[in-house]
Amino acid sequence: MQIKIPRIITPDYWLANLGDVQRYLRHHLAQGELRQFGESSLGFPLQVVEYANPGARKLMVIGGTHGHEPGGVASVMNLIHLLETGRDLAGEPHERLLELAGGLHLLLVPCLNPDGRSVCPDSFYAQGIETTVAYSSGIQTNGDLVPYDSESQEPCYYFDPADAVFVGGQFNGAGWAINRRLSDDHSEAVEVQALLGLAQGAGLDAILDLHACGSNFAFQVRSHEAPYWPVMREWQRRAEALFGAKGRPLNKLHGDDDPPVPPAFFCNSALLHKHAKLMWMSYEGRQGYVGRVPFFPLPTEWEIIDDYLGAIEVYLELGTEGRYADANAEVFG
Numbered sequence: 001m002q003i004k005i006p007r008i009i010t011p012d013y014w015l016a017n018l019g020d021v022q023r024y025l026r027h028h029l030a031q032g033e034l035r036q037f038g039e040s041s042l043g044f045p046l047q048v049v050e051y052a053n054p055g056a057r058k059l060m061v062i063g064g065t066h067g068h069e070p071g072g073v074a075s076v077m078n079l080i081h082l083l084e085t086g087r088d089l090a091g092e093p094h095e096r097l098l099e100l101a102g103g104l105h106l107l108l109v110p111c112l113n114p115d116g117r118s119v120c121p122d123s124f125y126a127q128g129i130e131t132t133v134a135y136s137s138g139i140q141t142n143g144d145l146v147p148y149d150s151e152s153q154e155p156c157y158y159f160d161p162a163d164a165v166f167v168g169g170q171f172n173g174a175g176w177a178i179n180r181r182l183s184d185d186h187s188e189a190v191e192v193q194a195l196l197g198l199a200q201g202a203g204l205d206a207i208l209d210l211h212a213c214g215s216n217f218a219f220q221v222r223s224h225e226a227p228y229w230p231v232m233r234e235w236q237r238r239a240e241a242l243f244g245a246k247g248r249p250l251n252k253l254h255g256d257d258d259p260p261v262p263p264a265f266f267c268n269s270a271l272l273h274k275h276a277k278l279m280w281m282s283y284e285g286r287q288g289y290v291g292r293v294p295f296f297p298l299p300t301e302w303e304i305i306d307d308y309l310g311a312i313e314v315y316l317e318l319g320t321e322g323r324y325a326d327a328n329a330e331v332f333g
């Protein structure tokens with residue numbers, strides 16, 4: 001896969017470029033321990049930063065499942081910088097978040113899908129035309145989009161990279177959709193299997209997966225059993241209050257029917273939940289301008305990151321209270 005990706009100038013605190021992220025992790029960690037837990041299909045290291053706290057509850061945060069969603073990567077990097085220095089990369093304090101993090105054992109994966117990240121720009125902010133679909137799907141050799149439709153009930157699970165100029169951020173470099181499959185037995189994406197291996201031995205209560213599509217909502221993970229539903233609703237209640245106080249209303253909890261009806265396919269949420277016996281949360285932050293009316297008003301890049309950090313704050317709060325552990329115990333015994 002040889003494609004020249006335009007380098008877009010972004011603020012220093014928007015740390016989403018793969019090379020810049022790796023440089024930061026190599027040179028700027030003093031508190032967290034950097035470990036490699038696998039390798040992507042194109043040979044990029046899969047990295048986790050661990051903030052150990054013996055006896056404390058263990059939670060994980062993931063960014064960069066989808067390569068065309070740089071805000072999640074930037075937000076995990078801001079969280080790491082906050083834990084390292086007491087400030088985010090823009091110099092802002094987040095006292096409550098920092099206090100909660102101090103009482104927990106955290107595993108932070110800035111970029112689960114470096115292959116996807118490597119073929120997408122570092123920002124779609126104010127590009128003025130809708131470019132995210134092309135980067136999320138990729139381009140076939142005949143010039144058409146690779147047929148991944150994120151709205152579809154039956155998305156493309158695999159596309160042969162030999163038939164593409166590049167496969168987009170929805171896929172890994174080997175052409176496997178990174179987040180959706182037909183089965184919850186295993187993932188063909190080596191990155192997801194590596195994550196499962198990491199999670200299975202780690203004793204985690206929960207994983208928070210940061211995505212983006214401009215929608216600014218969290219998901220009721222519909223493949224999960226009933227004890228998880230009120231936990232997610234409580235996350236929503238608290239997050240709504242937090243976001244609302246900042247004048248940036250959170251949208252309603254996606255897929256929260258009564259009862260939530262599972263989709264026809266399985267996301268990483270189902271795989272990790274089943275095999276690592278933990279709760280999985282997904283929050284979709286904003287992406288900046290992608291040329292669609294519902295995504296207005298235009299947030300600043302710092303507001304996008306601050307939204308994610310707010311989502312993480314509420315996630316850590318519920319984790320501190322043992323809410324995920326209680327639901328896990330109810331389901332798995």
Ligand SMILES: [Zn+2]
Pocket residue numbers: 065066069211212
């Ligand atoms: Zn996504």
